[in-house]
Amino acid sequence: MSLKVTDVVVRRGVGPVISGVSLEVHQGSITTIVGPNGAGKTSLLESLSGIIPIASGGLEIDGQEISTLSRRQRSLLGLKHVEQGRMIFPSLTVRENLTLTARSKADFDEAMSLFPELEKRIDSPTVLLSGGEQQMVVLARTFAARPRYIMIDEMSLGLAPVVFLRLVPVIQGIAQSGVGVLLVEQFAHLALRAATDALVVTSGKVSYHGPAQELLADEALLRNAYLGQ
Amino acid sequence: MNIIIALAVGFSSGALYALIGVGLTLMSVLTRVINFSLVAVGVFGAYLSIRTSPLIAGASLDVQTVITVVVAVLVAALISGILGWIEATWLSEATTTARSAVTVASLLMLISLSFILFGSQPQPLRPLLIGPAFLIGDVAVTKVGVAMLVAALVVGILTWIVVNRTPLGIRLRAVSDRQTAAELLGVNVKGLQVGVWMVVGGVMGLCASIIGNTAAADATSMITLVIPGTAAALVGAFKNIPLTIVGGLVVGALQGALTAFPSTTQLRDWIPILVIVLFLLWNQRKEVWDVAR
């Protein structure tokens, strides 16, 4: 059971922003993608969830080709994408955000319990929340949907370091419950520590693919991978 | 002529504009489109429903009327649903401007089709509501006018309840707020949008069935009621339903006031255009100010 990406090419505007990326996220594991600004990380996730099309290559969930499916169909197969930059529903309250995605009261309560900060804002429209609170809402509504594969683009955005630190074991717990996790992070160290696999993407190509621990342990390797050497 | 009388004279038209304006506002908020073909689908539903008469000639008059209206509503909902499906399938990422432009195209298509199918004469629709509901001074307020206002209020209130108090409403608002994010969470955006098109289309089918036999209502003059409807919706900035209803009544009242004098009666059709232009200029004001800074 895995989310499999084979030799994917994504074009955007002038040319390819992802050229020939392959990776596989197994259920129960965490893969972290790091890389400099403009490397194509967001574009890669967007092509997986169907926001933008792929030019060539293959995308599979548990052996089923998904590259021709709509965003909704991919979502219904259990692939959930937390987009970069707090894509909130401004008019929905915190409660409504979770009602939208949770299929049971238990799912609702569990997602809510991960973010006690939101409790006192539960009936406020999301637009009135602070940036960090909004990011919590976006994460909570996705967790409440009980994804089978979850892709999170810059989870740390706007979150206080202590909140991010608290979320690392949460993500690990979600993975242990059998979910395949794909993280994209700018500031790599913490996200790599949580991960089993790591990719470094530079200029649309994979410059490192291997155990996350190895990349963490070798500062020079990480730096070189970032520079695309 | 005092204001009350002007209101009364223009009330029936104004209430109709209000209802159309409410439909336009709903669609603008929930499906990102200014639907200029809105009234046209209603007229098609009403006029096509007449074709059922030979089939139901045996039934009692009341039953015939009910069947005809139901057919009108269903046909209008169906045509509207098809247009909505086209928008949701091929123009789901398009701007509101592009999506609205397509409804102008379907409006023109429906107008020429209505010439072919129905000619330029009013069609023999069954009378539903006839005569005055009550008098203000010696001005009669028609039942049709009252029905239109009630319909506008009912649609407005029901919409408010559905949008703000039901799980369906949460989905509708999510799609209205941020369509892509809703899709990524598995919300059936296309289904919801087609649903909104069908419901509003159906309401217009009912509306056309009611107004269709009241005046010298030929297809084109009914279809172009979308212009004063747009004026009403603009008063509510395509967002605010209560203001839209007020806007419709005001446009009607202004028209009513003009008919008081023979010399100004001719100008009544210009009132909606005038209101539209004024509101567009009013909205521009801020942008001009921003640019000037």
Ligand SMILES: Nc1ncnc2c1ncn2[C@@H]1O[C@H](COP(=O)(O)OP(=O)(O)OP(=O)(O)O)[C@@H](O)[C@H]1O
């Ligand atoms: N909507 C767009 N249209 C055209 N080109 C785009 C668009 N969005 C991004 N790009 C280009 O695609 C390339 C990859 O961008 P992308 O956002 O995927 O990078 P990223 O790795 O996520 O960067 P960051 O770390 O800053 O989020 C960039 O060169 C960018 O200019």
Ligand SMILES: [Mg+2]
């Ligand atoms: Mg990015």
